[in-house]
Amino acid sequence: MVGIGYDIHRLAKGESLVLGGVRFDTDFGTVAHSDGDVLLHSIMDAILGAAAMGDIGEHFPDTDPKFKNANSIELLQDVCHSIEQKNLKIINIDATLILEKPKIKNYKKQMEINIANACGIDTSKVNVKATTNEMIGAVGRSEGVAAMSVCQLANISE
Secondary structure: OEEEEEEEEEEEEOOOEEEOOEEEOOOEEEOOOOOOOHHHHHHHHHHHHHOOOOOHHHHOOOOOHHHOOOOHHHHHHHHHHHHHHOOEEEEEEEEEEEOOOOOOOOOHHHHHHHHHHHHOOOHHHEEEEEEOOOOOHHHHOOOEEEEEEEEEEEEOOO
């Protein structure tokens, strides 16, 4: 079973920036109901898609006050617990951040560790990479940050 995920958030001065569970020291961040972690949001959607369990908007609606400023690591843990209840396990996660800045090279390994720990899997099953949008469009003008992910699941009983 394979699922894909995508998320995008606007960037604004004075907001916090969290990517892959890592808080960046920047003067800008995502405008969001939760912590705005686009990387984890895309991963959750990929996992939920592979499990045919809908999307994060259904599980964690931005209209519900209990998810205001929610920690996306905790939401990812909930998603992983949900798929375990369906006897599913993660085979691998491959995710791409799309942003002009900041550069994530020095944070990539920590992001992979955070994701693996939240999912209860080995870090060898998680890959995080980044690319720019070559200064094209809103993401290229640093008005937003996006992420896309793929996740493969297997049935534990097979």
